Amino acid sequence: MARLKKFIAAVGLLRESPVGMIGVGLVLFWVVIALIVGVLPLRDPLAQSGGDLLKPALTLAKDGGHYWLGTDDRGRDILSRLFFGSRLVLFWSSLATVIAYSVGMLMGVTAGYRGGWWDEAISFIGNVFLAFPQMVLFIVILSQLGSDSPAGHWLAKMGFSATWVKGTTIVLAVMFATAPQVARIVRGLVLDLKTRDYVAAAEVRGEGALYIMLVELLPNARGPLIVDACLRLGYVTIAIAALGFLGLGLPPPDPDWGKMIADVRGFGALAANAMIWPALAISSLVLGLNLMADGLREIALRD
Amino acid sequence: MLAIAARRLVSMLLIMFVISVLLFLFFEGDKLNLAARVLGPYSPMTGRLAWLEHNGYNRPLITRYLAWIYGFMRGDWNQSAQFDAPVFDFLLPRLKNTAILGACVFVLTVAISLVLGVFSGIAEASKRDRAITVISVLTTSVPEFASATFLVAIFVYWLDWLPGSSSFNNGFSWREMILPVATLVIYNFGYYTRMTRASMAEVMNSQYIRTAVLKGLPYHQVIIRHALRNALIAPFTVMILQLNYLLSGVVVTEVFFAYDGYGKALYDAAMFGDVYLILAGAMIAVVVAVVSQFISDVGYTQLNPRIRFS
């Protein structure tokens, strides 16, 4: 209950920042769409129409009704694919960010608080991943963990669908690329925080290292981290779109936004309409997250 | 200071060693597949095994690693299975092409994003700030292949001003550089702008700038003398740190415009499974990444007075 109140208070604070509210509005728009898309009167996002390929926005459909945003190269309704796609995009980019963040925070707080060899070792591992060429990293992850790899087969045998197998690949790719960066930030914050009195007090009380890290340090570093997380969620959304381009995204025919653009890229200028809508969808979500972060920062500064 | 640099140097070499081992382990498993690709899909198994034996793929792993890393340091990067040429000779001109592309992109991106970032961060929450924020977020969140498509649609098909591919087939050409550079700058400047803005805003809110303004110093003097210097340290070091992302980031654009560079070579190699070319390409990326980390870290300590004097 207390937490809920705090959350409402935080959102209430955001009300003081108009730009933050615009950001919240954009993000909420997609969240709400993702929640209610099932009951909206939309066309089937997977249904293909041979006669209606790459139609522009506001085209009358052969079978009646409208393609409000036009159709893609298979004659599928773009609007409905965008809306159904919001579920996938929000779910997988949030999941990937949360996991990358958890790993990164754990690495950062351990390195910062324990110091010494812990710090050396964790920073070293982080640097190895930061220096590892991303393109190669993705190829490796695909070949080792893709759906045709032993690990992929095992996941499939355990009853995970192709979407989950591919999704796991995405989450891992994002984790390897993002966690070390998060760890760097957290480590810097913790180095500063651990000189504070309340940490010393906890140490005197005889609390364990784990308790101090999780209960005393992390919550107090949350301010800058929330801002960073908003921004990072945006970049993860873009990164997943880029993975879709490299053939590492979610399997067809799932309407992932990045893949929607990648699918029609071969048509070049002919597919301008089919490309611009998912591009705008990604932009609007990322913009929303950025504005939200800006708003949070401006409020934090005011105190 | 020297001690810190030396420590970083050791850690840098260690990182390169670890990654070289990891890379080697990842790519060593596929040797039979490689033989199939070199000899054709209809080659008999006996032929493939003989090829592996003849080309030294059957030596113990550790021997092969040592032979490879020793050769790599001497500039002998083995033979590309796909392009039928020594990897070093094949990659060098392409690295040069990518260096030209990267340099153009880096200079333009840094110039644009520093200017926009500073203008944005000076007056946080102003209309100008918001406009710049929206533009930089929009451009960054459109994938390169989409913006490249739009650029080609406009400048090649519609206006017919620029060449549509950049393979430099008749030698180097600035006209062929324009579209790939534009695509990459559009994709990259937003992120740098946001970073510069954050740093600038941080500085503008700091105590000493407020004090300077309160003291009645002219505004532009405060900005130029005090704020800029401090605000630009962080973004600049981060930009150098991002050099290796630029190297991975050129892949999509190079493939799109058939730009004959490092990224396209690496993409082709990955599609083919050309082990030594992938290894060499990856190692180059690692060296660039680690060196840029080193420069960035040492540079940061040098530039930041608070760290330098403490």
Add this chain to the structure above:
Amino acid sequence: MSDTEHKLIGTLKQQLAEKTIGRRDFLRFATLLGLGAPAAYEFANRIDGGIAPAAYADDLPKGGIIRIAQRVPKLDNPHTFSWIYDSNCVRQVCGYLTRTGADNITRPDLASSWEVSDDLKTWTFHMNPKATWHKGGAFTAEHAAWNIKHCLDPAVGSSVIGLMKGYMLKDVDTGKLDDKGAKVMTTELWDANAIEVKDPSTLVLHLQEPQVAVPEHFFHYPFLMLDPAENGVFAMGSNGTGSFEMTVLEVGRKCEFKRIADRPGQVDELHFVDLGDNPSAVAAALASKQVDGIFQGNIEQYDIYKGMAHTDIHSIVTAQTAVARMRSDSKPFDNPAVRKAVRLATDCEKTLQIAHKGVGSAAEHHHVAPVHPDYFKLPPMPRDVEGAKKLLADAGFKDGIDIEINCKPDPSWEQAAVEAMAEQWKEAGIRAKINVLPSNKFWEVWETVPFGFTEWTHRPLGFMVLALAYRTGVPWNESAYSNKEFDDLLTKAEGTVDVKARSEILGKLEKIMQEDGPIAQPLWRSVFAAYDKRVKGFNIHPTLYIFGEDLAIEKA
């Protein structure tokens, strides 16, 4: 000319344009009605891009350089080529014994004529006395024999083995076992005298089985006639019998050929420019006149090429296709009813529209194309969702089946076709998950996955692919299909010279494929290339072979 045309010719032209009549019928009727054959051909070509009658070389512009966008892979072992574009490079230097035209008729080339015995087991080829090597000397039967033996040597690993194995080779046990304990098999000539050099200009092949397609097989893309002195290796300065010599080779970048002064041809030089894997770059390069032509257009770009004012699209209906093939030894596809249900659930016409933008023709699930001379027209096999459901229910799958289909992402139409079919199958309770593998991964597993979408290239005769892909135990039988009746009919077809009689047999084979066969086949592709209007003499070939000596270019 046009105002004296028979009035029905206009109707015929209209019908051809609307595809209500075929090209062959058009040509036949139009010439009957008095339209000159060249004019009839020319009109038909404008509609479907077939072969034009050879233009008079005198009319073509001389000199100049033609630049064609095409990948430039390494070229050192022509007999092991596995792509058309490798052979397009070497083809400018080296020739074939025969040449199959865009009309699927095989004509003389380095072999000037041939005879076959009544039992189709003894083939006699006469070498062209005018064929000479660049470095001097005539092309002889010994050279041809060396090349055939080289291609059939298992150590070389040429795909020619797959074509000729049945009538030229026998299996031999090497006496070795592989790591799984299975015997390692190899092949050798079925008879030491199978390839006989009768005299320097006469080559005789003795076959162990009757075979009618030997001349067609000699035009298989890796079957280039190389100089035996070079031992199967092609490089800069390699000898050849063609019009060009190679002057520049930068693998992955470009490859240039210069015409030898006294050899046939118009242009001075022919360049292949490697623009990588991205079809948009190829289209953009042609749009901005950085190249004069492209090896092959990607179907997604069709409308872009159509919109270019300075280029012509050359297209031709082919027997190129891809099939959703089901391994008949793995569940649930071991049940023929399931395989037929998948066919019945497929809407070929709609798949053609969505995945190939209607450029081509709908297929009939039996892998014999209407362009084949021995094609037999069966009654149509339309989509029948209810029938598919009933077949599945009777086979014990009342709730439908869950399967996974493997495909590769490029060329992109393949994935689009799989997505389109999977969507259609859903209605019949066939729930297919799509597993898109990167191309190199796909080619590692294409033969073994239970369900996959595999591309097959054009072959000039109807039974050739059937023999390669569906005969019991042949190396490329990716569906593990085995049917005694089918095999026997196939052998009979291969031994039948008369096209009409062969087409009757093919009709039975086609019926077996539809009822029992292991594939669902949605469409036949038209392939197309685009060339600058300044380029003359280009006739698109169904296998996309490029012959530099035919090409000419007007000055800009």
